[in-house]
Amino acid sequence: MKIESRFLIGIGVFFGIIAISYWFTSYEDGGTLMLVGATTLGLVPGAYYFFWHRRFQGSKYFFWGRTDRAVGTRPEDRDDATIADGAGVVSSFPGSSIWPITLAAGAFVLLLAFVFGTWLALVGVSVILIALIGVTAESRRGGRY
Amino acid sequence: MTDVIVPQIAGGEPAYAAAHEEHGPTGLMKWITTTDHKVIGLSYMITSIVLFYIAGLLALGIRVQLTTPHGTFISFQQYNELFTMHGSIMLYLFAGPFAFGGLANYIVPLQIGAPDMAFPRLNALSYWLYLGGSIMMLLTFGVAGGAADFGWVAYAPLSTTTYTPGVGADMWIMALVLTGFSAIFTGVNLITTIFYLRAPGMTMFRMPIFTWNMLVTGILILIAFPVLTAALVMLFADRHFGAKIYAVTGCHTVAGAVDVHACGSAVLWQNLFWFFGHPEVYILALPFFGIVTEIFPVFSRKPVFGYKGMVFATMAIAALSTGVWAHHMFTTGTVLLPFFSLMSLLIAVPTGIKFFNWIGTMWRGQLVYTTAMLMSIGFLFAFLMGGVTGVMLASPPIDFFVHTTYFVVAHFHQVLFGTAVFAGFAGVYYWYPKMFGRMLNERLGKLHFWLLFAGFWVTFIPMYVLGLSGMPRRVASYPTGLGWHVWNDVSTVGSFMIAVSFLVLLVNFWVSWRYPVPAGDNPWDAHTLEWFTTSPPPHHNYTHLPLIRSERPTWDYNHPDAPTIRYDHGRGGHPNGHGPYSGGNGAGPSGHGDGAPGAAEQVPAT
Known part of the structure; x- marks a missing residue:
């Protein structure tokens, strides 16, 4: 997590510097605002990863000194990890699902509604709602393999 | 049943074949309902290559029209539609999706030892949104008023309803909203996959450069695409909801004076568009830099030269690219020339580092001139030419002189042809055996390359001359005597030479399909993890993994006694048990050469 957090915080710091220097050389608000957006894009997730990095390390400065969540460095961050160190559940992956294409079809129709008429939005929103319900139920139930 | 991967230490071979069989639907339903990153990646690549051929045909139409002065092959209106759609399809629907939707989707999880992307259903949604956007854009040819005809940059106020009424432009906007969301989702997916699903021992600085570049591209997508999508929504609001964001008409008082509060700013569109547009250029370049950085070491029989330099150069290019958007707007007179000129010139430095590292990788290597390698070398020449003229254009005095001429057309075609075509199809030739388990014909591949390489120079070098002699962009006709x-x-x-070369590619695909030559798992004796698994890889990619001790684990596994050159780590010794890496765990791969997996392996159970 350390490299990841440094990578993102580095992005934030770089764009922060650029945003400040751009503002004071041009006083142009549109570009500055977008650069501030890029700064936030780096700093917010960077801070999140930094937080988890410290928590994994059992830093006493997090969680009022509680270190029970300390798990040490993740196997994928260790130079000397073996494949066996990664044993256990990697993640849960869904099987095949009809809902992504349904959701995209709904979005397709919904956007066409802006061009061709509001009545299409009824179709689009309905399909999107059905797909959202479908995909959520599938997540709870587990998909067809 | 939800599919859960549980890697365990196992003593023996059996049982994983059954666990890795895919039990899902087959045939067409497999392609429609899949959440497997490999199938989605292939869908992306097939779709984007089809679109590449379509946009190529549009380009031929443009070239035929311009062959003679006062050309009458197509009408001026059709000409505007052709160049708009050629640019839009090539940039939005081919080059980007081919790289970060297709190749990255397929290759990145394999390269880091992951079973799939982090969000498989989101991944499928990305593809279907992209396909929807592509279909919507192609449908615009059939609507009343024709396709969008304001150029791929859609400059305001030309793109407002006053100058471009019609459904085609609206559908163009909506198509890009769809593909914009698709790109954002893919960016999120790639970053999460790389941060969370790496195999044990695959530290950030052991990831292949291709994966690194895709990570940086993912970040760039997240910076750039939301701006484009927002700008497009505002453009649509201007067109239909009476907003005055970019519009400059209808803002006069009854007496005829300009009411500034009722007026939009046309240059604002350029600011927003190019804040997306310039990072987009690097979204279209960095993945392809990654592809050639995989190919050069393999076919030079050496590790990549300057690994960390490559990584930091990628980051530097990406970071600088977000601060240079207004170098497309020098002639508007509203931007800060020194700031943007300096930032643009600075990009040449990390790009130069990359060039030296590529040359350093080949230097004194045992070069093998496969088609993939030739395409990569072609990329070096093409991109260098495009890059050098880019440095020229970063200088405002030159830019003022050649802005909106064919010089700029030649410049960005050389850049994008170098990346998306030479490097992109180098990737196709390189990874095709992994994807389909069969080889492409090398002789046809070389014919493809040489036709393409010759056609490339013959097409684009004259455009520099035309630009310097004053021929403007986007004109459908020109007089004689100039x-x-x-x-x-x-x-x-x-341009017709290029077209013929891509017919050769089709023949090559057909030959490979009709007369398959089995590829084996690792036909190139390549370095990175994806060549460790079978070709094509099984469902969830790996039945077992090698020990990862360097940025080329497959090479280490296959060549346990080869000396490993390390330019920048300063850690001598072979990664498999003889050097400082072996300390403590004592679990170097065993049983080399007999096909058995290493000491530790990954076995999934369901």
């Missing part, structure tokens, strides 16, 4: 005729003829001949 000396432009001959150079346009040469350029058209070149």
